[in-house]
Amino acid sequence: MTRTPKKANRTKPPARRRAAKSGVKSTGISAGKSTGKADAIESLIAASAAALALPIDPSWRANVRLHLQLTLAHAARVDEFPLPDEIEAAPVFHA
Amino acid sequence: MLETAPADFAWSTAGDIVAAVAARRTSASRIVEAALARIRARDPLFNAFTAVTEERALARAHAIDDARARGEALPPLAGVPFAVKNLFDIAGLPTLAGSKINRDRAPAPRDAALIERLEAAGAILLGALNMGEYAYDFTGENVHDGPSRNPHDLGRMTGGSSGGSAAAVAGGLVPLALASDTNGSIRVPSSLCGLFGLKPTYGRLTRARSFPFVADLDHVGPLARSVRDLALAYDAMQGPDRDDPGCADYTPEPVGPLIDRGAQGLRIAVAGGYFKCRSAEAVQAVDRVAVALGAGRDIEIPQAERARSAAYVITASEGASLHLDRLRTRAADFDPAVRDRLIAGAMLPASLVAKAQKFRRWYRSEVLKLFRQVDAIIAPATPCTAPLLGQQTFMLGDVEMPLRANLGLYTQPISFIGLPVVAVPVPLSPLPIGVQIIAAPWREDVALRIAYALEAQGVVAAPRPAI
Numbered sequence A: 001m002t003r004t005p006k007k008a009n010r011t012k013p014p015a016r017r018r019a020a021k022s023g024v025k026s027t028g029i030s031a032g033k034s035t036g037k038a039d040a041i042e043s044l045i046a047a048s049a050a051a052l053a054l055p056i057d058p059s060w061r062a063n064v065r066l067h068l069q070l071t072l073a074h075a076a077r078v079d080e081f082p083l084p085d086e087i088e089a090a091p092v093f094h095a
Numbered sequence B: 001m002l003e004t005a006p007a008d009f010a011w012s013t014a015g016d017i018v019a020a021v022a023a024r025r026t027s028a029s030r031i032v033e034a035a036l037a038r039i040r041a042r043d044p045l046f047n048a049f050t051a052v053t054e055e056r057a058l059a060r061a062h063a064i065d066d067a068r069a070r071g072e073a074l075p076p077l078a079g080v081p082f083a084v085k086n087l088f089d090i091a092g093l094p095t096l097a098g099s100k101i102n103r104d105r106a107p108a109p110r111d112a113a114l115i116e117r118l119e120a121a122g123a124i125l126l127g128a129l130n131m132g133e134y135a136y137d138f139t140g141e142n143v144h145d146g147p148s149r150n151p152h153d154l155g156r157m158t159g160g161s162s163g164g165s166a167a168a169v170a171g172g173l174v175p176l177a178l179a180s181d182t183n184g185s186i187r188v189p190s191s192l193c194g195l196f197g198l199k200p201t202y203g204r205l206t207r208a209r210s211f212p213f214v215a216d217l218d219h220v221g222p223l224a225r226s227v228r229d230l231a232l233a234y235d236a237m238q239g240p241d242r243d244d245p246g247c248a249d250y251t252p253e254p255v256g257p258l259i260d261r262g263a264q265g266l267r268i269a270v271a272g273g274y275f276k277c278r279s280a281e282a283v284q285a286v287d288r289v290a291v292a293l294g295a296g297r298d299i300e301i302p303q304a305e306r307a308r309s310a311a312y313v314i315t316a317s318e319g320a321s322l323h324l325d326r327l328r329t330r331a332a333d334f335d336p337a338v339r340d341r342l343i344a345g346a347m348l349p350a351s352l353v354a355k356a357q358k359f360r361r362w363y364r365s366e367v368l369k370l371f372r373q374v375d376a377i378i379a380p381a382t383p384c385t386a387p388l389l390g391q392q393t394f395m396l397g398d399v400e401m402p403l404r405a406n407l408g409l410y411t412q413p414i415s416f417i418g419l420p421v422v423a424v425p426v427p428l429s430p431l432p433i434g435v436q437i438i439a440a441p442w443r444e445d446v447a448l449r450i451a452y453a454l455e456a457q458g459v460v461a462a463p464r465p466a467i
Helices: A014-019 A036-053 A058-079 B013-023 B026-045 B056-069 B113-120 B165-170 B188-193 B227-237 B279-294 B305-330 B334-346 B350-370 B443-455
Strands: B049-052 B081-085 B125-131 B154-156 B176-181 B196-199 B219-224 B266-270 B297-300 B377-381 B393-396 B399-402 B420-425 B433-439
Touching: A014 B297, A036 B026, A058 B049, A058 B305, A058 B350, B013 B026, B013 B056, B013 B227, B026 B056, B026 B081, B026 B125, B026 B165, B049 B165, B056 B125, B081 B165, B081 B188, B113 B227, B125 B154, B125 B165, B125 B188, B125 B305, B165 B188, B165 B219, B165 B393, B165 B399, B176 B196, B188 B196, B188 B399, B188 B433, B196 B227, B196 B279, B196 B443, B219 B227, B227 B420, B227 B443, B266 B279, B279 B377, B279 B420, B279 B443, B305 B350, B420 B443, B433 B443
Parallel strands: B081 B125, B081 B176, B266 B297, B266 B377
Antiparallel strands: B049 B125, B176 B219, B196 B219, B196 B420, B377 B433, B393 B399, B420 B433
């Protein structure tokens, strides 16, 4: 069943959302400014490339990193939004 | 009656061509021959076509003329030339989808469903059109085939990814083209090239035998130089199709008889908040349309910026999933701008993608509530007029933004939940820009009615380029 979150915009934001409002990104991998977060992105690229058997030429790496940071920032914006546990995903499926 | 009309019909609407063929003022063969001549003469400027199906087109034109000579009733698009973005299957050709890699595919055994439906209605396929690689593009630039060029200024972008579709119609090569729209690829080039574009409700038009991008966001639809032509093509293409799992099981709802009912009585509002564009051209275009429609009220589309982010995330992840094998084996053959985004998308944690899909459900529910208050919402189609080819950034107010990722700023939150939209061209000088007329799901008729009323008032029009 789909339910609208109860006053999603009026409820007290969770700690993670407050952090986002204060300018600190909610997921370490998405901010990417401090050395630790930069390392997290590098680690994610290295681990994912290995796990997925994706070849990445060294000359592509900076752009891949840029796009991953940008996409993670978009994902963080979605992640910080409170949703009810009961809400279901939207893709269309016909049995 | 003898054929007496000018042979070219370059700037005629599809409706005018149908009438001229039916009245024997010209023939389908002459229409097609003239269109082929235009393609030979002008396409080197626009770079719209990647394949021209000359023999096939002439054979179909002769068949229509023969049917007319036998006194048979002509179908509703008899003699209308059209072309398709090269992600639609054309029997006998590999389906490129803007890529180098797909050139190695076997020729398609059968036409895409929408080509079959348009040809069943008498339209005549002239060829395949340039596009951004694998549709992951808003610019219309293609590293393999070269950029499609904007007929209003050949040094500028068409917008993408359906860049060739827009160039072919705006440049007077064909009156009608098919395109796809995952995040804005019909509406962005419509805006930058000054055309009418229809992105129907998700599930309305079959995508069978077209190359996918993000299956749960992919739409297909027509571009044209008039609203009546959009409606003619749309009506010919409606109907369920079991070959497309996303196509709804529905009874076709022809809009042709409805579009001239005027916009009176419709409740129309202007999208506020996120959609309040800071570019002078977009503001001017939306204001003109709003004034003409008497739309004095703003309405807030809730969490639109977050919706755009969620669409961005889903696109990156599902696009990457589609191309994962190709990224492993032929990464060097991609357009680098596309490849690096896809590789990044493959690395997104699944938990974040699932969250985006859940947010989508919430957002849809909230936006549908707005349609209890209004029948249509007006929003800018693009944040700027056509950028220069090769341009990397643009100014939105006083903020410099990357171009490739942000031309779809205003289209993504709408297609994200499959709402039907007609992009209408406001003929500003020196360059046109589009406005989105957004309606409730399955109410393409409302958006087309409004677009038709605006066109009748002269507020929107597809400007003819000075070629």
